Amino acid sequence: xxxxxxxxxxxxxxxxxxxxxxxxxxxxxxxxxxxxxxxxxxxxxxxxxxxxxxxxxxxxxxxxxxxxxxxxxxxxxxxxxxxxxxxxxxxxxxxxxxxxxxxxxxxxxxxxxxxxxxxxxxxxxxxxxxxxxxxxxxxxxxxxxxxxxxxxxxxxxxxxxxxxxxxxxxxxxxxxxxxxxxxxxxxxxxxxxxxxxxxxxxxxxxxxxxxxxxxxxxxxxxxxxxxxxxxxxxxxxxxxxxxxxxxxxxxxxxxxxxxxxxxxxxxxxxxxxxxxxxxxxxxxxxxxxxxxxxxxxxxxxxxxxxxxxxxxxxxxxxxxxxxxxxxxxxxxxxxxxxxxxxxxxxxxxxxxxxxxxxxxxxxxxxxxxxxxxxxxxxxxxxxxxxxxxxxxxxxxxxxxxxxxxxxxxxxxxxxxxxxxxxxxxxxxxxxxxxxxxxxxxxxxxxxxxxxxxxx
Amino acid sequence: xxxxxxxxxxxxxxxxxxxxxxxxxxxxxxxxxxxxxxxxxxxxxxxxxxxxxxxxxxxxxxxxxxxxxxxxxxxxxxxxxxxxxxxxxxxxxxxxxxxxxxxxxxxxxxxxxxxxxxxxxxxxxxxxxxxxxxxxxxxxxxxxxxxxxxxxxxxxxxxxxxxxxxxxxxxxxxxxxxxxxxxxxxxxxxxxxxxxxxxxxxxxxxxxxxxxxxxxxxxxxxxxxxxxxxxxxxxxxxxxxxxxxxxxxxxxxxxxxxxxxxxxxxxxxxxxxxxxxxxxxxxxxxxxxxxxxxxxxxxxxxxxxxxxxxxx
Numbered sequence: 104x105x106x107x108x109x110x111x112x113x114x115x116x117x118x119x120x121x122x123x124x125x126x127x128x129x130x131x132x133x134x135x136x137x138x139x140x141x142x143x144x145x146x147x148x149x150x151x152x153x154x155x156x157x158x159x160x161x162x163x164x165x166x167x168x169x170x171x172x173x174x175x176x177x178x179x180x181x182x183x184x185x186x187x188x189x190x191x192x193x194x195x196x197x198x199x200x201x202x203x204x205x206x207x208x209x210x211x212x213x214x215x216x217x218x219x220x221x222x223x224x225x226x227x228x229x230x231x232x233x234x235x236x237x238x239x240x241x242x243x244x245x246x247x248x249x250x251x252x253x254x255x256x257x258x259x260x261x262x263x264x265x266x267x268x269x270x271x272x273x274x275x276x277x278x279x280x281x282x283x284x285x286x287x288x289x290x291x292x293x294x295x296x297x298x299x300x301x302x303x304x305x306x307x308x309x310x311x312x313x314x315x316x317x318x319x320x321x322x323x324x325x326x327x328x329x330x331x332x333x334x335x336x337x338x339x340x341x342x343x344x345x346x347x348x349x350x351x352x353x354x355x356x357x358x359x360x361x362x363x364x365x366x367x368x369x370x371x372x373x374x375x376x377x378x379x380x381x382x383x384x385x386x387x388x389x390x391x392x393x394x395x396x397x398x399x400x401x402x403x404x405x406x407x408x409x410x411x412x413x414x415x416x417x418x419x420x421x422x423x424x425x426x427x428x429x430x431x432x433x434x435x436x437x438x439x440x441x442x443x444x445x446x447x448x449x450x451x452x453x454x455x456x457x458x459x460x461x462x463x464x465x466x467x468x469x470x471x472x473x474x475x476x477x478x479x480x481x482x483x484x485x486x487x488x489x490x491x492x493x494x495x496x497x498x499x500x501x502x503x504x505x506x507x508x509x510x511x512x513x514x515x516x517x518x519x520x521x522x523x524x525x526x527x528x529x530x531x532x533x534x535x536x537x538x539x540x541x542x543x544x545x546x547x548x549x550x551x552x553x554x555x556x557x558x
Numbered sequence: 559x560x561x562x563x564x565x566x567x568x569x570x571x572x573x574x575x576x577x578x579x580x581x582x583x584x585x586x587x588x589x590x591x592x593x594x595x596x597x598x599x600x601x602x603x604x605x606x607x608x609x610x611x612x613x614x615x616x617x618x619x620x621x622x623x624x625x626x627x628x629x630x631x632x633x634x635x636x637x638x639x640x641x642x643x644x645x646x647x648x649x650x651x652x653x654x655x656x657x658x659x660x661x662x663x664x665x666x667x668x669x670x671x672x673x674x675x676x677x678x679x680x681x682x683x684x685x686x687x688x689x690x691x692x693x694x695x696x697x698x699x700x701x702x703x704x705x706x707x708x709x710x711x712x713x714x715x716x717x718x719x720x721x722x723x724x725x726x727x728x729x730x731x732x733x734x735x736x737x738x739x740x741x742x743x744x745x746x747x748x749x750x751x752x753x754x755x756x757x758x759x760x761x762x763x764x765x766x767x768x769x770x771x772x773x774x775x776x777x778x779x780x781x782x783x784x785x786x787x788x789x790x791x792x793x794x795x796x797x798x799x800x801x802x803x804x805x806x807x808x809x810x811x812x813x814x815x816x817x818x819x820x821x822x823x824x825x826x827x828x829x830x831x832x833x834x835x836x837x838x839x840x841x842x843x844x845x846x847x848x849x850x851x852x853x854x855x856x857x858x859x860x861x862x863x864x865x866x867x868x869x870x
Binding site for chain 2: 204
């Protein structure tokens with residue numbers, strides 16, 4: 104992690120087109136952030152801050168449904184916003200009430216202000232920038248090519264679904280992605296305890312980094328394959344880091360008996376998946392069938408990523424070549440079904456790295472995944488993304504936007520809901536992109552093995 | 559990592575947020591002194607309850623030994639009540655107690671004025687209710703008690719240790735005629751109440767399922783309606799009152815019901831004056847000239863995202 108090893112970010116070292124692309128990525132995010140927002144989620148960030156400001160802890164009053172890391176961060180960031188004069192304000196608009204009774208339940212008549220929406224996303228934009236810079240630095244060090252480094256960084260900074268998730272949706276997936284990358288870099292720098300601590304935060308921010316556990320364990324064991332005692336010691340130190348940080352994170356919930364609430368995010372989805380669909384409601388059918396499939400596939404994915412860890416451990420090829428490949432293998436395997444746009448962000452840096460360093464033909468699936476995931480999110484959120492802008496400025500009319508949202512969400516073609524059709528088509532396109540990466544990796548891997556056996 | 563630890567400290571160990579509202583009365587003017595460690599919206603109300611005795615103590619009924627309405631599980635009821643308690647505490651209303659069916663018999667044996675009962679069970683226990691006008695609950699209401707009802711149709715079930723009994727003519731008992739409650743469990747109302755106090759208190763619950771029909775005498779209709787039924791109603795019953803809350807245990811109803819209880823309003827309440835503005839540099843001073851009689855004030859911070867409230 105040479106880029107931050109001396110505590111300074113060496114922007115001067117960036118290749119000039121890289122600065123331009125980096126700046127374009129930042130500017131797009133800064134323009135998008137105040138204009139459009141996923142009000143449903145961002146309103147819950149406001150509820151969470153409200154509970155913190157009122158002296159209630161994260162799970163004392165309903166309103167916070169995630170694991171605790173994001174809540175801790177909101178505790179920190181809300182105080183910063185308070186210091187710079189940004190108040191946490193939301194208004195419930197009567198004219199928007201009907202949208203809460205549409206078949207898709209993730210629309211809210213309670214809207215947060217434009218300045219709140221902008222400032223709450225600033226840390227996510229900063230996180231995106233860190234990831235972009237880390238990608239550039241890593242690829243530059245690996246290949247000594249500024250062009251490849253710029254490409255890798257561009258594939259992150261300009262990826263449509265990454266921009267959407269961070270600057271529009273206001274989802275914090277970028278944090279878990281950044282923390283996972285830092286964990287990997289710390290392992291590569293032999294900083295095992297800190298790597299464990301960082302990995303713990305990554306997993307407790309969003310659970311997807313947890314799928315990388317087998318790959319990281321395999322890496323630690325492979326790195327000093329010739330010195331098993333040292334390898335086992337390093338693994339033990341990493342695990343100690345995980346346990347230490349997890350204990351620190353969980354102290355308040357252990358003390359006040361709300362540990363189970365930290366898992367609500369996970370358990371609610373399992374519950375939805377196990378519920379039989381109500382045939383009178385499109386949403387319940389879509390979500391129940393969708394989550395049932397997720398639940399069915401998860402054990403297979405878990406077995407798959409465990410097997411990948413085993414394969415890398417057994418591989419005789421150089422670790423520095425195998426590790427990025429297996430990381431991408433793992434990242435793509437997580438999303439074999441169904442594609443989940445906000446969560447897909449964690450795949451992008453690994454895909455960007457591999458595309459820039461090894462094989463530019465991966466640009467095709469990158470584009471398919473990046474655009475279709477963004478469009479999937481856009482169809483899902485529909486016109487609700489402009490409601491805060493309409494509510495708090497004179498640029499758009501709130502009543503007209505509510506009517507537009509109702510029309511878009513309820514329109515049918517041949518008796519089938521248009522939104523469902525579009526989401527279905529885009530989900531298929533995303534799946535094609537995901538499986539394309541998987542197929543290409545499989546072919547590459549097979550060719551490498553043949554090459555090795557011939558050598 | 560540092561941010562996570564600092565954030566944890568702010569949320570759990572060293573909450574940097576504090577707030578307070580003091581009220582001074584001199585002659586015709588009521589002075590509000592508002593302080594908080596964060597700039598926020600404040601709302602102050604001057605209210606007149608007339609002759610109705612203000613709520614002082616709330617009893618929250620919860621008893622797993624007695625049956626609930628089949629649509630209401632004990633766990634959802636307990637969670638909801640605990641959340642109501644947290645919301646009430648935020649609003650400065652801390653004089654509450656959980657009571658069992660046996661305890662309730664003791665409560666209704668005293669005069670009702672100044673006391674309230676919250677029912678979220680969908681059924682009254684047989685210790686206080688038998689479906690007639692002469693039962694303990696009805697006498698307690700007649701003597702000035704305030705009953706808050708949320709979940710199902712009020713008066714429909716009598717609960718016992720062995721299960722439920724359905725009461726015939728329960729709507730006549732409570733409202734003087736049948737057909738006063740919405741038979742649908744969940745239904746939105748989009749028409750906001752014309753009562754100013756409803757808007758100023760930000761009573762946002764708009765589920766009119768099992769809500770009370772519009773047009774009854776001595777009833778304050780709050781929240782929202784669909785032209786037929788209302789989401790939140792306060793109706794005179796004897797010397798006391800019944801608060802009928804529509805729908806189930808959702809977020810909006812939790813906050814609206816808590817606001818209703820903590821603001822201590824009644825079916826006879828009129829809003830004498832109100833003001834809404836933002837604090838500057840974490841403080842605000844507000845003076846309201848009041849020429850009409852009033853019984854109390856209610857102030858709160860945060861607007862729709864309420865963080866602090868006090869009835870004084």
